[in-house]
Amino acid sequence: MNPKVDFYFDKAGKWREELELLRPIALSMGLTEELKWGCPCYVLNKSNVVLIHVFKEYCALLLFKGALLTDDAGLLVQQTEQVQAARQLRFTSAAQIVAQEPQIKAYIQQAINVEKAGLKVEMRKNTDLVHPVEFQSKLDEMPELKAAFEALTPGRQRAYNMYFSEPKQAKTREARVEKSLLQILDGKGLND
Numbered sequence: 032m033n034p035k036v037d038f039y040f041d042k043a044g045k046w047r048e049e050l051e052l053l054r055p056i057a058l059s060m061g062l063t064e065e066l067k068w069g070c071p072c073y074v075l076n077k078s079n080v081v082l083i084h085v086f087k088e089y090c091a092l093l094l095f096k097g098a099l100l101t102d103d104a105g106l107l108v109q110q111t112e113q114v115q116a117a118r119q120l121r122f123t124s125a126a127q128i129v130a131q132e133p134q135i136k137a138y139i140q141q142a143i144n145v146e147k148a149g150l151k152v153e154m155r156k157n158t159d160l161v162h163p164v165e166f167q168s169k170l171d172e173m174p175e176l177k178a179a180f181e182a183l184t185p186g187r188q189r190a191y192n193m194y195f196s197e198p199k200q201a202k203t204r205e206a207r208v209e210k211s212l213l214q215i216l217d218g219k220g221l222n223d
Contacts, residue, residue, distance in 0.1 A: 040071075
């Protein structure tokens with residue numbers, strides 16, 4: 032156990048009992064416990080393998096290369112369609128964790144084996160981006176915007192694209208595009 036991570040478990044509210052079950056499971060797998068992104072992260076030779084985190088409706092183990100794992104039990108969850116590599120094991124009760132402990136350990140062991148084998152998740156290329164029509168029309172009419180957008184990192188491009196695509200109403204999509212134009216032209220990401 033890493034004392035720098037203790038605060039995460041000490042401050043746990045709603046999911047305290049579940050977290051107290053997940054931590055020893057992760058530690059029993061021979062991984063090093065570190066604090067990353069404010070969460071307990073379990074590492075093998077400096078490579079992230081699994082992370083414990085909580086949400087309003089559930090707590091979860093995030094398997095960083097979960098897309099490469101065999102999911103015979105059908106327990107792995109892809110958070111959103113944009114998440115390419117990671118998969119979650121979600122829990123809503125301590126009893127669920129106790130009942131699934133052998134399966135949880137099997138998934139973590141698979142993740143460790145993937146890491147030891149040096150396997151990588153093949154990521155989709157940025158060319159897969161399909162811009163909403165409101166943004167595409169701006170890119171077409173403003174060459175300087177297109178150049179600035181293409182100069183952004185792929186992650187920043189995806190963030191903008193998701194932000195522009197989310198609203199159902201065209202009016203809201205247009206407003207988001209207009210609001211972001213100067214930021215893109217300045218070479219900044221959505222959250223910069």
